[in-house]
Structure formats: C-alpha cells, structure tokens
C-alpha cells in the first residue's frame with residue numbers, strides 16, 4: 264500500500280519540478296517580425312522546431328517556413344548544437360529568428376509602419392509538446408494589440424499551441440466600435456479606423472445578428488468575442504472567440520453593400536459554432552505540417568453560408584425576397600458551371616487543398632452547400648410537420664460531439680443526426696452530396712410552396728399553398 268503512495272508523491276514532485284515556461288516575445292518592424300522564444304525547465308534532450316505550413320480555416324498551404332531567417336539557438340553560455348531547426352536542448356535556452364512579414368492577406372503575416380496582422384501560425388515555431396505558451400508583443404510607440412487571448416501582465420496567455428494559433432493579433436492605432444453584450448457576454452469590434460458610418464446603428468444590427476446566431480445553438484461557449492477588422496482585403500478567418508474580417512464600413516448607406524457586409528460578418532461569426540466546435544472529425548487535432556483533408560466542408564462552409572442568409576433575414580436585416588435572391592445567386596453560380604457535371608460536393612471539399620477555396624474547374628461548396636442546406640431544412644420540416652428543422656441538427660451535433668464527446672462528427676454521423684431529427688432515411692437527399700446527380704429542387708421547394716422558374720432560376724410561390732406549406736415558408740422566409 265505504501266508503494267503506490269510513494270510513487271504518486273514522486274510523480275507530483277517530478278511534474279512540479281519539471282514545470283516548463285515557454286515565452287515568446289515578438290518585435291514588430293516594417294515587413295519583419297523578430298521572434299524570441301525563451302524556454303525554461305525543458306527536460307527533453309532534443310527538440311525539433313517546426314513552422315506550420317497553413318492556418319486552420321484557410322485550406323491552402325502557405326510557405327511560412329520559407330519566410331524564416333537568422334535562426335539561432337543558445338543558452339547563457341553557448342550556441343547550441345543543431346541540425347536545421349532541431350536543437351540539442353538544455354534545461355533553459357533561447358531561440359531567435361526573423362520572419363518576413365510582407366503578405367497583406369487575411370491568412371498571413373503583415374507589418375508596415377501603420378499596422379500589423381499577425382497570424383501566429385506564420386510566426387511561432389512549435390515542437391511536439393503540449394505546453395502553455397505566453398506571448399508578448401513589442402510594437403512601435405502608440406500602437407496597441409487586439410486578440411482573443413487573455414492577458415496576464417505584459418503577456419498574452421494560451422493554454423497550448425492550438426489556442427495560440429487560433430488567436431491572431433491586430434496591432435496599430437486601433438479604433439473600437441462600442442462594445443455590446445449578448446446574453447451578458449461582451450463582444451468587441453476593433454479595427455484600424457473605419458469609414459464614416461452610423462456606428463450605433465451598425466452595432467445594434469451586429470447585436471441582432473449575434474443574438475439570432477446564438478439562439479440557433481442556445482449556448483455561448485466563450486467568455487468574450489472579438490471581431491478583428493483588418494480593413495481592406497478579401498474574406499475572413501474564423502476562430503474560437505474571435506474572427507479576422509475585412510470590413511471598411513464604406514458605402515454602408517447602400518442597402519446591397521450593407522446586406523453583403525452583414526452576411527459576411529454573420530458567416531464568420533457563425534463559424535465559431537459550425538467548423539470550430541461543430542466540426543468534421545478530420546479537422547482536429549490539426550496537422551500543421553500536412554494539413555487536414557475532409558469531405559465535409561460542404562457542411563462546415565456550405566451550411567455556414569445557409570445560416571448567414573437566414574441569420575441576417577431572421578435578424579430583420581433582409582426581406583424575404585432579398586433572402587431568396589441570395590439563394591438564387593448561389594443556385595446560378597452552381598447551375599451555370601460545367602463543374603457540376605464532374606465533381607460532387609464531397610469531392611470539392613476533398614480537393615480544395617489542390618483546387619483552392621472556390622473550386623477551380625470543379626464546383627464550390629460555397630455555392631452548392633447552402634442549397635443542400637435549404638433542401639435538408641425543407642425536408643426535415645416537411646417530415647416533422649415543421650416541429651423540427653436543420654437547427655435541431657446543429658444543436659444535436661453541438662451537444663453530442665462538441666459538448667459530450669469532445670470530437671468532430673464523421674460523414675455517417677452527420678447523416679445519422681439529420682435522419683434522427685427528420686425521423687426518416689435521407690438517402691435521396693444525401694446522394695446530392697456525394698454524386699453529380701441533377702438536383703430536383705422543386706421536389707423540396709414544394710414543401711414551402713415554392714418552385715423554380717425554368718430558365719431564370721427565380722423562386723416563385725405556387726398557387727394555393729396548403730397551410731403547412733405556408734407555415735414552412737414563413738418559418739424560413
């Protein structure tokens with residue numbers, strides 16, 4: 264009986280005495296980030312340091328390793344023996360290197376004399392070790408830094424490298440829109456200077472968008488959320504408690520522009536559920552060297568497009584006809600390309616690493632994904648007399664796979680969840696995800712009393728809809 268007890272004590276002492284500290288200090292200057300990593304209490308003989316080759320959320324390789332120069336590893340006495348970035352590691356040591364920071368792009372690293380966009384996947388090397396990391400940023404005078412990470416003293420804190428890499432920083436002379444709360448949780452919108460628009464009206468609308476998004480899942484899993492706005496550019500990248508977005512605030516008095524911005528912001532926001540927490544099983548743990556391929560980006564991205572259309576509409580920021588027009592745009596983008604004849608949704612997802620996010624010669628899951636989302640929602644509503652919907656599927660996945668099992672879902676598990684909620688087999692519908700079969704839209708649109716006008720792809724209401732068709736229509740539109 265004493266032996267296990269002694270061992271336990273020994274383990275505790277061992278863990279305590281081997282507590283490590285990994286502290287990054289990054290110093291910004293135009294087109295360059297100087298990186299210093301101070302490791303204390305290391306107990307591994309050698310450490311192989313690596314740079315990620317991609318940023319989760321952007322499924323393309325980025326040549327981050329080739330942007331590293333001036334790599335050095337030393338302790339208080341000596342330069343350390345090394346082979347490339349693999350070092351013979353004493354208990355305490357320091358790494359230093361520079362990173363080229365001239366890529367002005369939402370997924371990369373950029374510093375100029377006014378601002379910095381810091382994706383830490385392009386800055387911080389990792390080794391195969393699970394370890395809390397802290398990070399200090401030394402900026403030009405007068406700048407500040409915004410990020411989703413919490414701060415202790417001068418250091419931002421991440422419990423592991425996954426969270427560090429999930430927490431980009433925006434630095435510069437930052438401008439903040441008024442903070443707002445949803446269900447008591449603060450939300451921030453930080454940028455580098457916005458165009459002249461009605462900030463109060465915008466924030467009120469953002470609060471509506473987030474409330475509607477939250478109501479779909481019914482739970483807020485973060486303590487604070489930050490929109491990091493890099494201004495000009497294209498696209499955004501989603502994270503657990505922040506998102507990097509490209510928003511200038513220009514032409515917000517134009518209804519079409521405003522709707523486009525709101526859809527985009529709703530999309531990036533809803534991703535903190537769909538893809539960051541409700542996720543394909545392959546998208547975690549991340550392989551920062553090789554990337555993670557999945558056939559389910561049509562759910563992770565495509566259904567996020569479905570929800571961006573609906574969230575903005577249910578927030579009262581688009582009319583039914585504007586919402587239907589968004590579906591029509593997706594439909595035309597999909598139906599007017601020949602890619603639909605040779606590439607399925609699951610193939611488009613799998614091939615995205617080679618073809619780029621918008622599909623190359625094939626199709627884009629951003630186009631066909633929301634259409635399948637609509638058909639799925641219609642089918643579930645029709646099968647359950649509108650008592651259940653796609654929202655129940657998303658909530659079910661969130662509860663089962665994110666909250667209970669702490670993992671992603673497989674293709675089969677996703678279909679099973681849809682079928683459980685619908686109370687019926689959905690093979691007819693799911694064949695549109697894995698084959699190139701021509702989609703019979705009208706079969707499903709009829710459940711909401713809708714049909715497609717041949718040739719124009721316009722959504723029309725049928726004559727004399729039944730009460731159930733009207734109920735389903737009004738639940739969505």
Ligand SMILES: [Zn+2]
Pocket residue numbers: 530534564567
């Ligand atoms: Zn997306």
